[in-house]
Amino acid sequence: MIIRRAMSEDAPLLTKLRERSMGHWGHSREWSEINLGKVRIPAESLYSNEYIFILVKADLPLGFYKFFHSKTENSTELVDLYVDIGHLLQGCGTRLWDDAVTRSRKLGAQRMIIISDPNASEFYVKKRAVPAGEKSSPLSPDCMLPKFEFNL
Numbered sequence: 706m707i708i709r710r711a712m713s714e715d716a717p718l719l720t721k722l723r724e725r726s727m728g729h730w731g732h733s734r735e736w737s738e739i740n741l742g743k744v745r746i747p748a749e750s751l752y753s754n755e756y757i758f759i760l761v762k763a764d765l766p767l768g769f770y771k772f773f774h775s776k777t778e779n780s781t782e783l784v785d786l787y788v789d790i791g792h793l794l795q796g797c798g799t800r801l802w803d804d805a806v807t808r809s810r811k812l813g814a815q816r817m818i819i820i821s822d823p824n825a826s827e828f829y830v831k832k833r834a835v836p837a838g839e840k841s842s843p844l845s846p847d848c849m850l851p852k853f854e855f856n857l
Contacts, residue, residue: 706797708804711757711769718766719759726787727822756781756808760788760801767792770801774812781809782818786825802832810857819853829853 711719759769768788772781783805788797809817819829820840830836834853842848 706760706762706767706800708758708760708800711759715759715766719757719769722766722769722789723785723787725790757785758801758804758808760797760804768797768801770805772805772809772817774809774814776813779813779815780818781805781812781814781816782820784820798828799832802828806855806857814857816857817855819855821851821853823851826851826853829855 755771755773757769757771760767766789769785770783770787771785772783774781786798786801786805788801806817817834818837819834821829826836829851830853832855834855837852837854839849840852842850
């Protein structure tokens with residue numbers, strides 16, 4: 706398994722992986738219909754100021770994460786970390802987390818802000834991230850998502 710920078714041709718596979726992962730969390734049918742249709746990873750975003758890294762094995766994506774770096778705030782914001790449902794509880798999430806932390810530190814960030822799916826909160830608490838309120842979902846403004854902070 707390796708972690709590499711995502712390329713534009715990865716976008717369709719990562720979109721499907723994200724949709725499968727979100728569906729696994731047992732969101733209501735209404736929530737899924739509203740939000741899963743809106744979830745996309747545009748190919749052009751893979752080369753903007755976003756950082757998207759993918760965990761692959763034999764050229765198949767097992768998971769990925771996306772974060773933004775803010776030099777002015779000395780922080781990164783982890784907005785996505787998804788593991789394909791066939792690879793849950795096999796250490797893939799931890800490998801992605803560790804890589805995001807390492808890359809954030811290399812960029813000079815002092816802290817990482819995490820916007821989490823409510824069902825993934827326990828994962829971030831286990832990684833010693835501290836609850837820091839909530840943030841409205843970009844997909845559904847009425848939905849509040851847990852926010853965490855992690856000192857790098």
